[in-house]
Amino acid sequence: MPGQIPENLRKKVAERLAFYEDLGIHFFYRDRHPEAILQQGEPVESVEHPVRPTQIAHQEPALPKIPLRPGLPKAASIGPSKVPPLPLPAAPGPSLFEAADKIAGDTLLRVREDLGECTRCKLYKHRHTIVFGDGNPKAELVFVGEGPGADEDAQGLPFVGRAGKLLTQMIEAMGLERKDVYICNVVKCRPPENRTPEDDEVSTCSPFLLRQLEVIAPKVIVCLGAVAAKTLLRTNRGISQFRGQWLDYRGSKLMATYHPAYLLRNPNAKGEVWKDLQKVMVVLGLQARKGKPA
Numbered sequence: 135m136p137g138q139i140p141e142n143l144r145k146k147v148a149e150r151l152a153f154y155e156d157l158g159i160h161f162f163y164r165d166r167h168p169e170a171i172l173q174q175g176e177p178v179e180s181v182e183h184p185v186r187p188t189q190i191a192h193q194e195p196a197l198p199k200i201p202l203r204p205g206l207p208k209a210a211s212i213g214p215s216k217v218p219p220l221p222l223p224a225a226p227g228p229s230l231f232e233a234a235d236k237i238a239g240d241t242l243l244r245v246r247e248d249l250g251e252c253t254r255c256k257l258y259k260h261r262h263t264i265v266f267g268d269g270n271p272k273a274e275l276v277f278v279g280e281g282p283g284a285d286e287d288a289q290g291l292p293f294v295g296r297a298g299k300l301l302t303q304m305i306e307a308m309g310l311e312r313k314d315v316y317i318c319n320v321v322k323c324r325p326p327e328n329r330t331p332e333d334d335e336v337s338t339c340s341p342f343l344l345r346q347l348e349v350i351a352p353k354v355i356v357c358l359g360a361v362a363a364k365t366l367l368r369t370n371r372g373i374s375q376f377r378g379q380w381l382d383y384r385g386s387k388l389m390a391t392y393h394p395a396y397l398l399r400n401p402n403a404k405g406e407v408w409k410d411l412q413k414v415m416v417v418l419g420l421q422a423r424k425g426k427p428a
């Protein structure tokens with residue numbers, strides 16, 4: 135009979151509501167077309183619902199606010215356009231930002247001295263040279279990669295191998311030179327066989343990266359690849375979910391894009407990276423020198 139809910143369906147709905155209440159969701163909207171539920175035999179949700187309980191239950195928690203670097207305006211106020219923040223889930227673990235906050239009057243030289251001939255993590259066993267970072271200590275633009283490769287390990291400089299040459303091309307296409315920007319990595323020693331740095335290596339080494347960024351205080355940080363992005367954003371999400379979007383990092387604007395080494399394997403992705411870098415150019419007021427990099 136129209137208007138009556140069968141007992142089995144009533145029971146199902148009651149169980150579902152109890153489940154949502156256990157999740158802390160106590161408010162629901164009544165469907166204006168209960169006939170639809172009765173016809174299908176299962177609870178369905180009206181398209182007229184402004185918010186559905188199922189949506190609430192699956193919402194990602196927002197990225198915890200990364201503290202603003204003292205003395206800097208909010209990233210969203212830098213540049214010509216207002217950039218909406220992207221909600222990202224937080225990765226568990228202690229805050230890496232507290233250490234950086236405590237060091238007043240820090241300099242890149244002091245960070246390098248504190249790093250010393252570091253043996254804090256197991257990567258020291260295989261390295262020839264610590265690759266600290268290179269470029270303009272007052273750069274408006276910082277590129278952060280993952281870790282040194284074989285060429286970098288041999289020369290003690292970041293991004294000097296094949297991937298580095300591609301990065302240099304991209305920087306020049308943006309109307310800059312390498313000496314205008316600062317380039318560094320999350321880990322300062324080469325992982326064996328160029329493997330991805332492990333969590334303990336990242337957590338041990340990255341406070342030095344954070345201090346570098348605190349000292350330089352760039353307008354824009356470009357994360358090259360997932361490791362850099364995940365480290366700075368404290369997220370476990372895949373980079374494809376937020377690549378190309380503006381995010382906040384302690385008063386700097388942060389753009390995550392693909393690593394040049396990935397582009398060497400997947401040249402078709404170069405166009406996407408170039409689009410990301412063009413957004414960076416707009417914020418920094420740069421004119422393309424050579425157009426899209428080869």
Ligand code: SF4
Pocket residue numbers: 249252253254255256257258264321322323335338339
């Ligand atoms: S990767 Fe970083 S923490 Fe590990 S040994 Fe090298 S400098 Fe030290």
